Amino acid sequence: MFVIKNEPFLETEADALLIGLFDKPLKFEEVLEPLDQAFSGQLTELVKNGDLSAKEEHTSVIPALGHIPAKRMVTVGLGKEKEADFHAIHRSVQKAAKQSKPYGLESIAIVLDSFITENVTAVEAAEAVTEALFLARFEYTGYRTPGNEPEKQLTTVVVYTEADSDEIQAACKVGKTMAEGTNTAIRLTATPPNMMTASDLALHAEKLAEQYGFELEVLEREDMEKIGMGAFLAVAQGSAEPPKMITLKHNPTDVWEDVLTFVGKGVTFDTGGYSIKPKDGIVGMKTDMGGAAAVLGAMEIIGELQPDQPVMAVIPATDNVISANAFKPDDVITSLSGKTIEVKNTDAEGRLVLADAITYAKQQRAGKIVDVATLTGGVIIALGKDKTGAITNNEPFFEQVLEASHEAGEMIWQLPLTEYDKKRIRTSDVADLNNSPGREGHAIMGGGFIGEFAESTPWVHLDIAGSAELTPGVMTRTLAILALSDQSE
Ligand code: BES
Ligand code: ZN
Ligand code: ZN
Numbered sequence: 001m002f003v004i005k006n007e008p009f010l011e012t013e014a015d016a017l018l019i020g021l022f023d024k025p026l027k028f029e030e031v032l033e034p035l036d037q038a039f040s041g042q043l044t045e046l047v048k049n050g051d052l053s054a055k056e057e058h059t060s061v062i063p064a065l066g067h068i069p070a071k072r073m074v075t076v077g078l079g080k081e082k083e084a085d086f087h088a089i090h091r092s093v094q095k096a097a098k099q100s101k102p103y104g105l106e107s108i109a110i111v112l113d114s115f116i117t118e119n120v121t122a123v124e125a126a127e128a129v130t131e132a133l134f135l136a137r138f139e140y141t142g143y144r145t146p147g148n149e150p151e152k153q154l155t156t157v158v159v160y161t162e163a164d165s166d167e168i169q170a171a172c173k174v175g176k177t178m179a180e181g182t183n184t185a186i187r188l189t190a191t192p193p194n195m196m197t198a199s200d201l202a203l204h205a206e207k208l209a210e211q212y213g214f215e216l217e218v219l220e221r222e223d224m225e226k227i228g229m230g231a232f233l234a235v236a237q238g239s240a241e242p243p244k245m246i247t248l249k250h251n252p253t254d255v256w257e258d259v260l261t262f263v264g265k266g267v268t269f270d271t272g273g274y275s276i277k278p279k280d281g282i283v284g285m286k287t288d289m290g291g292a293a294a295v296l297g298a299m300e301i302i303g304e305l306q307p308d309q310p311v312m313a314v315i316p317a318t319d320n321v322i323s324a325n326a327f328k329p330d331d332v333i334t335s336l337s338g339k340t341i342e343v344k345n346t347d348a349e350g351r352l353v354l355a356d357a358i359t360y361a362k363q364q365r366a367g368k369i370v371d372v373a374t375l376t377g378g379v380i381i382a383l384g385k386d387k388t389g390a391i392t393n394n395e396p397f398f399e400q401v402l403e404a405s406h407e408a409g410e411m412i413w414q415l416p417l418t419e420y421d422k423k424r425i426r427t428s429d430v431a432d433l434n435n436s437p438g439r440e441g442h443a444i445m446g447g448g449f450i451g452e453f454a455e456s457t458p459w460v461h462l463d464i465a466g467s468a469e470l471t472p473g474v475m476t477r478t479l480a481i482l483a484l485s486d487q488s489e
């Protein structure tokens with residue numbers, strides 16, 4: 001799959017030779033000079049004419065025409081060398097890979113040296129380039145009847161470098177694994193809801209457990225009735241689909257205490273229930289399990305890369321539909337924690353399923369909890385779609401999550417949760433809490449409600465309602481990086 005070579009790249013026979021160009025005259029010449037000679041000086045002309053450029057994200061596909069054994073060369077502009085970092089390389093290579101997709105490249109040779117700067121090591125560059133390649137090449141084709149031409153996959157990556165080949169090999173594996181976990185999340189989210197039910201999510205978790213040796217537990221409706229998961233079951237009450245509370249445990253040590261835990265909203269379709277969504281608002285609600293998808297994608301990465309610390313995933317999976325049995329506005333339900341909830345809006349179902357999932361996670365010895373959820377339309381109004389909204393009860397833990405998000409290149413923005421906000425969530429004539437205190441501070445009400453169940457356990461809530469629409473698979477890498485990072489402080 002990955003072949004690391006310490007020899008001249010000009011000899012490669014790959015479908016494409018991938019070259020990064022920094023906007024710095026010296027580096028530009030260094031990389032292009034041997035190629036220019038092979039092309040009998042014609043590359044200099046291309047530079048003059050602007051066909052070849054180091055401007056960020058400028059991609060050129062140049063047929064080799066027999067000048068070099070590779071079929072073509074793909075150059076990608078990386079911008080100013082001083083300003084370039086991991087993310088700039090990632091962005092530019094993704095663009096280049098997308099643009100060269102029609103060529104169906106099966107083998108790519110990377111001239112790694114051309115991606116290295118004072119700020120980006122060979123290892124980082126190898127990870128950035130491979131991650132970007134495998135992210136960009138993925139496409140969810142769903143259930144379209146296939147044409148005659150099968151889609152060509154990228155199967156061979158040859159890396160030309162003078163750096164340590166084991167280190168580069170490992171970095172390539174990390175890059176590819178990060179991309180594939182994200183692609184899994186994208187695929188799960190894009191799958192139509194009749195083919196991605198709670199049972200299908202459980203089946204996916206089962207496959208992960210088999211492949212990576214995770215411990216798997218799936219609670220069925222009867223199990224949940226026995227322990228009193230009244231909030232989750234209220235949402236699932238109207239559904240003919242069996243609901244599932246899915247738990248995966250990665251346990252590399254003998255100690256199962258204070259476990260880092262990811263909780264993902266797994267609403268496989270959200271009609272809104274009796275507080276039904278307008279017809280245009282229902283379309284697309286198959287993505288309401290995007291949080292679960294990010295968590296499962298992260299668990300795939302964790303399975304591949306085997307972090308030292310224990311990690312747990314908890315996914316409440318059900319759809320939110322209407323039937324004679326469905327729960328109604330004005331119902332009062334009792335959550336697993338014992339707290340009672342007045343249902344004011346059956347479309348505010350995410351916080352209900354997450355409430356019980358979080359209480360359950362704590363019973364299973366969660367020590368730090370990140371919940372990921374397509375929770376509110378309000379977060380889109382507040383922050384737009386390029387940011388994931390966050391709420392926390394613990395600043396040091398939030399800082400760790402934030403750092404992981406920086407590394408992943410995924411933007412998180414914290415929203416405040418005040419005592420005034422909490423009071424609104426705790427206002428009901430008939431119960432301890434209400435699930436919909438009104439439009440003001442919408443996204444905060446949703447997150448704050450979940451926080452009532454996290455209580456004093458360090459917790460970060462990530463609302464991806466907007467960000468998962470703009471960037472499907474979002475937060476998969478942030479979670480994985482968090483699990484791979486040192487949690488000791
Ligand atoms: N699944 C939705 C949130 C959502 C909206 C996700 C748009 C993706 C795109 C959630 O369950 C919901 O309906 N939230 C309501 C809450 C309200 C009724 C308190 C909302 O945001 O309008
Ligand atoms: Zn809803
Ligand atoms: Zn929802």
